[in-house]
Amino acid sequence: MSYGIRRKFYLSKAWQDVRKSVWLNQNLLCNRCHRPVYVDGISDYLPKGKRRTGIVHHKVYLDDTNVNDKEITLDINNLEGLCKDCHELEHNKGQSTRNNYYFDEDGNIQSIGGYGQP
Numbered sequence: 001m002s003y004g005i006r007r008k009f010y011l012s013k014a015w016q017d018v019r020k021s022v023w024l025n026q027n028l029l030c031n032r033c034h035r036p037v038y039v040d041g042i043s044d045y046l047p048k049g050k051r052r053t054g055i056v057h058h059k060v061y062l063d064d065t066n067v068n069d070k071e072i073t074l075d076i077n078n079l080e081g082l083c084k085d086c087h088e089l090e091h092n093k094g095q096s097t098r099n100n101y102y103f104d105e106d107g108n109i110q111s112i113g114g115y116g117q118p
């Protein structure tokens, strides 16, 4: 599994730009629960403990086969801004172990729900 490729994607300028427009379109609200989220570089400063982190989710999950396909990775129609809670729920829905991880806003891999290693 090439986590490196995906990490690189999440750090790319193109992704940073599209991610920003997703949040601006949604007025920094979670698309599902409509609570305000904190997005680095856009939100007004909040102390760490008060942040509800926002994560831009790919409706078609990213994997090694599509990470270089801009129509999936950078298409705003495939993207949805979610708070951390809704994002975890979304990924926990799928039983496949493959999807039990995601990348945070800094491009670091995070596992979801303790189903094992990412």
Ligand SMILES: [Zn+2]
Residues within 6 Å of the ligand: 030, 031, 032, 033, 034, 035, 082, 083, 084, 085, 086, 087
């Ligand atoms: Zn939410």
Ligand SMILES: [Zn+2]
Residues within 6 Å of the ligand: 056, 057, 058, 087, 091, 102
């Ligand atoms: Zn996701």
